[in-house]
Amino acid sequence: MPERVEVTISVNGRKHRRQVEPRMHLADFLRHELGLTGTHIGCEQGVCGNCTVLVDGQAVKSCLMFAAQADGQRVTTVESLAEEELHPLQQAFKDAHALQCGYCTPGFLMAAAAIAAEGRRPSREELREELSGVICRCTGYENILIAVERYLEDRGEVEAVGG
Amino acid sequence: MAEVVQTTRTSLREGRIGSSVSRKEDDRLLRGEGRFTDDVEPGHCLHMAVGRCPFPHARILSIDVSQAVALEGVEDVLVGSDVVSRSDPISVLRPVADAPDLGFYAMATDVAVFEGHPVVSVVAVSRHVAEDAIGLIDVDYEPLPHVFDVESAMDPRSPVLHPRVLKSNLLVKRLTGAGDPEARLAEADVVVEERFSINRVSPLPMETRAIVAEWQAGARELTVRHSTQVPHLVRKQLAESLRLEDGAVRVIATDVGGGFGLKLGIYPEDVLACLHAMRARRPVKWVEDRIEFFRASTHGRESVHSVRVGARSDGQITGMFDAYAVDSGGYNSPMGSPQLTSHMFTGPYRVNDAGTEHSVILTNKAPVGAYRGYGQPESCFVRELLIDRLACRLGRDRVELRAQNMLHSQDMPWQSTSGATYDSGDYEACLRMAAQAIGYEEHVKRGRGPGTDGRYTGVGLASFVERTGYASSKFLARRGSRFGAHESVTLRANRSGGVDVYNGVSTFGVGTETSFAQIVADVIGIDFDSVRVHLGDTGASPLNTGGFASRTLIASAGALRQAAEELRAKILRIGAFMLDSDPEDAVISRGVVCLRDDPNACLPLAEVYDRAIINQGMPPGEEPGLESGAQFEPEAAAYGYGTAAARVSVDPETGDFDVERFVMVHDCGTPVNPVLIDGQVLGGLAQGYGQAVMEELRYDEETGQLINGTMMDYFMPTAADLPEIELQHTFVKSPVTPFGVRGVGEVGTVPGCATIASAICDALADFGVEINRLPLSPESVWRALNQAKASREVRS
Structure with missing residues (x-):
């Protein structure tokens, strides 16, 4: 072997x-x-x-x-994100209908978590570029961008994702 | 007059029809707890790898598997002769009518007819070892001359792919239409004629195909976990190919990572995995890798069209004809050739004399199957570009020429020349709204440019009608279909006070669990949260057809309504009996049954359900249990419709273009869940955009091999590529469907190519540019500019 x-x-x-x-x-x-x-x-x-x-x-x-x-x-x-309740990032995806088949979703969540962990607030155009490393075939991305933007906006201070 | 849905108050009805309640599917998927096929692994599972022909066309002279068999960890090897002796060919679920059966076995025996055609398979203790074993198998091939495209396929000197069945590479040719289009074209004041090429693309779901097969010999039972849109059809096809009775096969599709028409029916690898599982008496898993996917999963579209439209000098269209050839690849795939191109050819226009000649041609490429839209993006593209050119020839405004020829709501129902019966709609309203939203009039006034940056601006428009849900089995019967048209549902109350819904479609992203629960909650009058939807298991659900053709909601809604009404009536009978009253005096309100006139006389639903299930203290004559089932087959298809519009800017030096705005105006009938509808339309538009400007599976003419068969080389839209899309809806109820719904699953794919091509041609109209080939790229635009320039120089 x-x-x-x-x-x-x-x-x-x-x-x-x-x-x-x-x-x-x-x-x-x-x-x-x-x-x-x-x-x-x-x-x-x-x-x-x-x-x-x-x-x-x-x-x-x-x-x-x-x-x-x-x-x-x-x-x-x-698997690290949610506890009893969905993590706010996941909730933002749910609220914005940012997933359909759900296959690519973990990839987007972790890419967004990395941006959040760095404490950044990219513009819409920057976000388009940053998230272009994950491909979704269902949504057309619009709702994913909205979800990530809302989360980064609402989040206030940096949360410990990636610990 | 068409009935328009009132949408203003529905937002108050959380979880009912019309509410944008968030999805039941989401929590598990967001947590990474979805159950996709590869997420489940039975104990002692073996893993399959498949050896594939690297040539487009080759004779298999010999296969030496001795080294593979000797490799530690290898359990079983299959070659073509094993497969032919142990299984039957894969049935074509929806052949083009009159197409002969090509005998599509799960493995090539003597001749392989496309790159990727399976020639040997191995199961081993791990995927790594199985792939190592494939690498040790020595296949001796004699490469044969190959057929590259539909033109060369029909050359008498070309090899014939299936000489045992066919004399040429023409699988079938069919004429459709009505009136006398040739006579109308001959007498027309103006005839515009063009030749268009539609690109071959990949549906490309993010989850590739996958299967886990378990055989219990003593029970004679094959349990298959499968990434499919149609579990019950897969069960039937597997039973047929594997020479089992239907009852011996159970198919389970839990979460499916996208389908788009690619996951309709079985593929060779499904039969191979089952054969291995039955021989090795161990579970077998196969998960397609992306390199295999590009070569072995069905492709979408690819056709060549010679199209003519004739009109009177006043702009009235009098005749249309499309002679087109579809490149079907090496086989008539399990879903056959896309068949709605001819059906939707005349689109939203009033034309009494029109027809199509549809040829299905075989080439040495991967088989083409269904892809979201199923032939309709093709007809939209050729028709709408031709109408733009007709407007140009007549010196007419493009919007006004369309409006002049459009069907009006008072014309409905309208039977088109292909036999389609358009049910209802205000087509012109969508056209006007789209023109308004994109700023069409301002554009016409302002002109195309150039702007200060040297770029030219263009506005494109494309109107369409789309068949959603193919309706009844009567429609299919004349078309050689091997499936029916009904949907079915079982509703079962449980003793926790909830209702379980069982249906045979699978969950592949369209929100079926949610929309079904909304309908059941609405009809019975219970909480959305108390409804649990169980999908995709043939062992648990009543027999149905499946999730495709924008039909799931249309067909299922009828079954859901009927079953829910039956359950509701029984709940009221039992509840009223328990409250010493009559059913007509009782109402269901969320979690309770109470009396209309005495809100204090209330019973929790859980008590009523419990009473029925254990059959204690029931009304006299009432049967025990609380369960209902219904089957429903739609009588007619609902036709969706709309107009898309785009604004582009183009650099005439380089051909570089930018889609600055994209507007879609669409009628969805009664919206069950508006947010999910937007999601479906946006996702389809993204795929349409990809086909318009990026996607193309390219084969090398000389070697016949796929040039760009990896995700590195096959470009599809990312978040950075798509323009922001502006959606508007109209809400004209369909009179032919339950609740007045129209399908929305595919519509987004329909107008993308036509709209963007129309806009680019408009921007470059002063240069005489006409684009007839997809996809559109800066290079293709630049070439078209050069060609137009050259032909102007020749003329001058």
């Missing part, structure tokens, strides 16, 4: 130690090793951004990173 490497990755605040094949990418690690299936795979070549997660607070396309490269790092996925 192929060789394996040991990785220790902190995901949503919890440490996981696993033996993985070197070729396993982070998205597969999250989905199939940890059962965190909220991170979705759409292209496996870093274009669609549906697999976006935070690695040490930065938005990363998890299909473009090997699990072994994430060794020792902090990963945050969509």
Whole structure:
């Protein structure tokens, strides 16, 4: 059988130690090793951004990173956002009808969470550019832009997403 | 006179028909707790990988699987001869009428007819190992000459793809129409004739196809989790191909990550995964990767049109004809060839003499299947550009020429030359609203430019009528369909005081759980939150047709209404009995049944439901239980309609263009959930925009291979690409559907290409530019400018 490497990755605040094949990418690690299936795979070549997660607070396309490269790092996925209630960012998506099939949604949520974590308030045009790394085929984006803008506006001070 | 829906007070009715209540689907999807097919993995699951032909057309001389079989972790290998001996061909759900059956097996046997055609499959303990094994399989191919497009396909020197069934690559040719278009065209004062090419595109849902198959041999039961829009049709098709009885197959589609027509019916890989599961006696999962997707999932559109329109000098259109050839790829796919191009050819115009000649032609490319719009964006594009040119030839205003020829509400119902019966509508109102919103008159007054930046401004318009819901099985019967037209629902009260709704469509983004619950809540008079909608499981839902053709709500609404009325009546009978009164004196109000004249005489619904379910103290003669079921088949299709308008600026030096504004005016009939309707229209418009200016699957003429079959190379709209879209609706109730609804799922795709092309041609009218080919790119505009310049120089 192929060789394996040991990785220790902190995901949503919890440490996981696993033996993985070197070729396993982070998205597969999250989905199939940890059962965190909220991170979705759409292209496996870093274009669609549906697999976006935070690695040490930065938005990363998890299909473009090997699990072994994430060794020792902090990963945050969509599963970290809601507690009992939806996270305000998720609520903003719901209120604006910013999702249809919901497949790309975790990618947009994490891309937006990265912007929020940096405490930025991009203009509509900047936001269009920043979110262009995640592709949605259902909504036409308008409602996603509205949801993210409203959230960034209403949020007041920076919340700790990505911790 | 058309009845217009009053929409002002409906916002008060939270969760009822007309309310923009937020979706039931959202919470689980937002939390990342959706259950897409790949999210579920049974114990001891094997993973499938598929080896595919890299050539567009090749004879398979030999396949050596010995190294793959020897690889640790590999459990089973299938080649074409195994598949032919163990399964039957995949049925075409909706063939073009009179098209012969090509015998589409799940795997190529001797000859592969498109790049991506499966030739071998492996199951192993992981996807990695399965793919490693595919890499170890040695297939010896003899590449054959290939057929690249519809023109070369009909060249007598070209190879014939399916010589056992066909003498040429023409699968079928069909004439439709009425009157005598040739005579009208011959006697017309003006005839405009053009040739248009429609691009081949990908529907591209973000979730690729996926299946998990489990076979329980002793029970003779195959359970399939599938990313599909049509669970019950998939069950039927799988049973047929796998030589099982329908009852042996259960299909479950939970969350589906987008469909757009691509996930209608089964594909070869579905049969292969099931065959492996049945042989290996272990669950088998296959999740298509994006590289496979571009080559093996059906493509959308691609056709070539020779179109003519004739008119009197006063502008009255007298005849129209479209001879078009559809490039169907290597097979007649499970959903056949898009069939509404001919049906909607004449659009919103009063034309008594019109027809189409529709040829379906086979080429060595991936099969074309259904894609949102199903032929209607094509007819809108060719018709509306032709009418622009007719206006130009006649020296007439484009809006006025359209208005002159449009059908009016008093003409309805109107039977078009294709046999479509337009139910109702005020087409001209949408045209005028769109012209007003885009500033058409100001544009005509101001002129096209150039502006100070040297750019020219153009305004484009496209009007359309759209078939939504294909209506009855009678319509389909003459067209070779292998499915019907009914929807069905079971409503079941539960002892918590809620109502469970069971239906066989799946959840793929259109908000079905929400809109169904709104209708049930509205009809019974209960809380939206007390209704739970269970979708997509053939083992739990009554037999139905499925979610496509903008039909789900139209067809299901009738079943929901009937079943909900039945349940309501029984609740009132039992409740009134418990309150010592008569049913006509009782009302249901949110969570209780009470007496009309005595609001204090109230019973919680949970008590009434409980009484019925355990059959204690029921009215005499009342059957136990509280459940209702209904089947409904619409009598007629509802025709949506509207006009889109765009304003563009174009740089005549470089061909660079910018879509500055895009307006859509559309009639949705009675809106069940206005926010969801906007979402559907906006999403469709984004796909239409993508087809208009970005998307095209390109094959290399020499090698026959797909050039841009990755997401890196196939450009589709991102948030940075789309203009802000301005939506307006009108609300004319359809007289032929439950509640007066019209379908809205596909409409956005219809006018995009026509509108933007119309605007660019308008901007460059002074240069004599005419664009007849999609997609529009700065390069294609620049080439059209150069061509126009060259032909002017030749003339002068």
